[in-house]
Amino acid sequence: MEKASETPPFSRDARARLQGSLLAWYDRTYRELPWRTPPRGGENGDTPGADPYRVWLSEIMLQQTTVATVIPYYRAFLSRWPDVAALARAPLDDVLHAWQGLGYYARARNLHRCARQIVSQWGGRFPSREADLRALSGVGPYTAAAIMAIAFGQKATPVDGNVVRVTARLFCVSTALPHARAEIEALAGTLTADRRPGDFAQAMMDLGATVCTAKKALCVHCPWKGDCRAHARGTPLDYPRKTAKKKKPTRHGVAYWLRRPDGDVFFQRREEKGLLGGMMGIPMSPLEEQKIGPNAAARFAPVAGDITFLSGVVIHVFTHFRLELMVCVLVPRVGDDIPGMWVRESHFSDIALPTLMKKIISHVRVNGLQ
DNA sequence: CACGCGTGGCC
DNA sequence: TGGCCAAGCGT
Structure with missing residues (x-):
């Protein structure tokens, strides 16, 4: 199983170059979103950590759901329940009602349960250790890592579909999904910066969402085109490889x-x-x-x-x-x-x-x- | 660990 | 138009 990728991980210098060019791209192309805090940019400037409640709420809503769909729901939730204590006090029915149309309704029940866990187990403050976050309802490996990086400014590697795609192309990972998941996560971890972890995580996802997308690879605009191995081969859309899906009955x-x-x-x-x-x-x-x-x-x-x-x-x-x-x-x-x-x-x-x-x-x- | 779990947009 | 895709998690 140790044929990790067609090409090996990057050297220390190359990693530093990749991190720097991605953060610079992020600062240059920054997209404002309701749950984001703008990058301070500049030299060593770490973006101030965002409110963990807002990061958590947005990340739960964004699971398998597009940004455009989430925005109005996010605004409505935040306006009605400005903090985790308010959400915890709400009747479950109110939360489900506010969630209607967003889909994957287990998320709404887990969201509500998680809010109550935060209040009862943590005094209304989000825990800042990844393991404690993972123990919360509806918080899996991706969301825990995202909160760690974006809200708490800790080094963590949230691996969503965007990061999987970007990483698979950067390294030309030959293993097909979903089997390649662990391998890709390990490779993605080698890229994670110590500095500005929250911005770096969001930059990876933005890159996948706007430049290195599933159906198009706009390599001309990519800060990593000089190091990307799939781009070098001229076949970025061949990655990540996937096993054929079953037909929908x-x-x-x-x-x-x-x-x-x-x-x-x-x-x-x-x-x-x-x-x-x-x-x-x-x-x-x-x-x-x-x-x-x-x-x-x-x-x-x-x-x-x-x-x-x-x-x-x-x-x-x-x-x-x-x-x-x-x-x-x-x-x-x-x-x-x-x-x-x-x-x-x-x-x-x-x-x-x-x-x-x-x-x-x-x-x-x-x-x-x- | 493979599967169940919503919905809307895209071509 | 049907298949694919979207900031995954629980079991």
Whole structure:
């Protein structure tokens, strides 16, 4: 396994050159973002550490999520909960509601749990040791390293998708992902600067986000073009190598729009674990590989009643499968005795609904019978 | 450790 | 248009 890369790590001098040119590039091209503190620039100037709460909040939101998507959510959270104590005091439902549409809802539950951990275990102040950060809910190796570097100014190497790509190209790592992960992390660690660790970490990510991107390598603008081995070969887009992905399957299901005579609609909280965990939604059948016929759809209904199938289907694409959902209106024949809540349409905006549920609501508006 | 977990934008 | 991608984590 020790064929680490096609080319060996850089010498001490080369590393110093790489660090200097990247930091200079960062100062020159600095992008302002709501959670950032500007680089002081200059000689040995370390950027003053940012508020750990803001760094943490932004990093959790940015997990697998684009900057443009995160910005409005980040502003809303920070304005509503300015510090970790405020967030810890909030009811979980409020946090989930504020998170709706952002996806990966386990992050929101872990965020809330983490806020309470900070208050109960650390007196409301973020710990400044990587191991203590790692013990917090929702904080993994990447986020712990990011907080260490950006908020506490400590030498640490957060390795996100950008850093993986930049590093794989710089060294021409021949091993394919995800197997190459450890190897790439080790190589990335050899680059990390002692000075301005927070700026260096963000510079690596910015480089991957704006210059050394997945689909384009704008090597002309890259501060590392003189040392990059993939650029020297003229094949930067060949890295990082990846193993082929499986094709995304389609799964089928039925969603039940339970409507009472007064017009209220039935919602229930989804189980904490699993798809859209902890969010509100209308009842759904189990998801199957095959289309679900009318008989099975009636059999899966949560209560007895008159069923009307709406025309069309709701299509929603998740990370690991494509969902094709039939929607039927169900007028319960008997009183409700299943756990959940009846919600007036004018109050839909009060409950935490994932995007799939909003699509279903829209589908009923368009195709539903009044 | 491979997999489950959202959503929106891009070509 | 379908596949790929985006500042990963928990199990």
